[in-house]
Amino acid sequence: DIVMTQSPDSLSVSLGERATINCKSSQSVLYSSNNKNYLAWYQQKPGQPPKLLVYWASTRESGVPDRFSGSGSGTDFTLTISSLQAEDVAVYYCHQYYSVPFTFGPGTKVDIK
Amino acid sequence: QVQLQQWGAGLLKPSETLSLTCGVYGGSFSGYYWTWIRQPPGKGLEWIGEINDSGSTIYNPSLKSRLTMAVDASKKQFSLKLKSVTAADTAVYYCARGGPYCTGGNCPFDYWGQGTLVTVSS
DSSP: OOOEEEEOSEEEEOTTSOEEEEEEESSOOEETTTTEEOEEEEEEOTTSOOEEEEETTTEEOTTOOTTEEEEEETTEEEEEESSOOGGGOEEEEEEEOSSSSOEEOOOEEEEEO | OOEEEEEEOOEEOTTOOEEEEEEEESSOOTTOEEEEEEEOTTSOOEEEEEEETTOOEEEOTTTGGGEEEEEETTTTEEEEEEOSOOGGGOEEEEEEEEOSSOBTTBOOEEEEOOOEEEEEOO
């Protein structure tokens, strides 16, 4: 199984400041034949299902604010919130859909400093 | 607007069978992979498995021996059965849609159901 790790476990950021979440996979999730990274990011607020933010590591889902961006390749990935808003308080998960069983990171909790 | 609505029993005794169904409203059923994911209270997400509109399945090997998924494309519904449940199966269960940004069954999940808390307790 591909093990996903995230850092930090939690993050406190001032409103308007940048938040950076890291995700690492135990093996590469880059598929060489199409040069795509099979990595997604989700946001989950309390009592709600996760919401897809980014797929293919860096493609923003339709309707997601452009302050959210994904980067990275191979085994190391980053989700950046460029200017934290109050509504961004949530837990963020990375997810590999490269190989079965598809797996998720343990989550990073983001709140307001 | 695609909506997934799920239903099923929320309280089970050990050794019973968990049974959930998810209905798809407002969008196409064919051409997608339909997925189940669970989340124990206060914990992270676990992928259970997926099924396409033709009934082809991909299961998490850790659950495969207890798992059955089925699809009724005419009703735009898919279902999950997990037998011989224990307290370790207590979780919020979500149905979700894989894709459309997919290669085969390798998809991120773009629409989710509201979740069903299933508690296993004697």
